[in-house]
Amino acid sequence: MAYSTTSEIMDMTNVTPGYFAQILFSKGFTSQFSRSYREYDNILMSLKQDQATTERSYQYLLQTAMGVNAIQYQNQGQTDVAFPAGDPAEIQEVTAKMKKLQVTIELDRNVWERLKKAKFKYVDNPLAFEIMNKMDAAKRVQARSLFGDGSGCIGIISSAAASGGKLEVTLSTANTSIGGGNTNWFHKNELVAPCEADGTPITLTGHATGVKWKVERGNRKNKKVVFTVLTSAGLPVTVTDATLSAAAGRLYPVTVLTDSFEGPDVSSPLSIDWGVITPVWAGLESLTANDGRTVFGVVYSGELGGSVFDHNGELFDVSAIEESMNETEQNVGPGKYKYNNIVMPYNAYSSLIEGKEADRRFNSVEDSKRGGRKFIYQYSDQALDCIKSYFCSLNRIFSIPAPAQGEMGETGFALEYRGTDFENVEADGVKTFMKVSNGKYVNTVQSFLEAYTVMIAKQPAAITRIENFGMV
Secondary structure, eight states: OOOSOTHHHHOSTTSTTHHHHHTTTTOOOOOOSOOOOHIIIIIGGGSBOOOOSSSSEEEEEEEEEOOGGGOOOOOTTOOSOOOOOOOOOEEEEEEEEOEEEEEEEEEEHHHHHHHHTSSOGGGGHHHHHHHHHHHHHHHHHHHHHHTSOSSOOOEEEEEEEEETTEEEEEEOOOTTSGGGGOGGGSOTTOEEEEEOTTSOBOOBTTOOTTOEEEEEEEETTTTEEEEEEEOTTSOEEOOOOOOBSSSSOEEEEGGGSOTTOOOOOOSSGGGSBTTSSSSSOOOHHHHTOOSSOEETTEEOSGGGSOEEEEOTTOBOOHHHHHHHHHHHHHHHOTTSSEEOEEEEOHHHHHHHHHHTTTOTTEEEEEETTTTEEEEEEEETTEEEEEEEOSSSOTTEEEEOEEOEEOTTSSEEOSEEEEEOOOEEOOBTTBOOEEEEETTEEEEEEEEEEEEEEEEEESOGGGSEEEESOBOO
16 A cells, blocks of 8 residues: 555645644635525525425426317307317326436545544534535536526537647537526536537547546636546646537536436437436426427427517617517416516626616615615516526526416416425435445445426416527
8 A cells, every 4th residue: 555645644634624623723714606696596496396296207287278269259140050169278298307416425534533523613514514515516506407408518619729738618609509608607626528419429639538627717708618638537638739529519517428428419409308308407498498399298389488589689778678578478468477587697787787777667676674785677567676697698588487376276386496305315224324436445434415306387488588689
């Protein structure tokens, strides 16, 4: 057995929890990451949430036609006219497959046992720290998935270049691109890999298939992400040539890909079901579509499609909000739903702020007692809270309706988030396990969490989507 450095023998700083033991006087740490996601707190957590009927699927019904052919006119003087033929309303049963969300908590066992025996009780922080970070990471993944299409894709490559031995990728901002160039979809140290639209792995010049790219940093303004390229063994390499084996590659977290780094086949978007293409649940990109795609067997077009408003590439302004809400109201009927938010990327929000003074439909609401402040767009009798979104695609804006009383007396939810809370994975009552590495047990303990979750749209047309707008 060999030791590579003296530090591995003499101290614990090569193990993450060991740092807590070295700075007992500090009583804390400073997180470098944003821990506030309005997408999670204001959108996902405000939707209808129920325990799944089963851990496999959730069934619900959609009315797809009214049966209008059963209605006809008749003159009073005619007595031999037959009543119209029956035309029952059409109902479609939908089965939404539940998705699994898994989390692994891992700590060095020796360090953890020593910390538990320390006289300073606040050194329990390592476990709380790790759990807190994993829950934050789970929130980020779900908030990102909220705006995805179900494929797991987090960005499309526009171009790539070698820069200082790293790989610098410029993301596509095209109207049809996943993320629209939002670098926030890439998390620090996340491992990703590129694939063609049909799922074929893309290679980088001089490297074999299966090479992972580790996220180093993003440049939001220029829509660039810098990666460290790793060998199949996980070792960093110097990039001198950024030539890719295929153009316009789609970037996926490696957790979405197969062991051979193959991705989902999305080359024929109208021939696949976006609800079951990967373990990732279909988000607003698919649940608000009106292009004929299928999600859980529902074809998203016509009456079953979302209320998509195309701004025709014009600069984004308040007219897009007004016209899109008008279109949604006509599709679902005035007053059926109440809208209290409009979710947008930061640059769109900034454009509205600039136009606020010239448009009296905007107002600010401030609560001096509670410290709250909102930027409101007034649409008819509905006040839309303009939400700056960390994860919203840079070419999408959404308005999601609040719960409303349905026509049949039920509570109407156009969009639902269903599933279970995180629970410990146990074997005969044991929830903490020794880690196995290369077929051997090592001094590391692991525990696992698992939840079931899915997003469904019971009335896609009630969700407003603005797309294809320009920004200054």
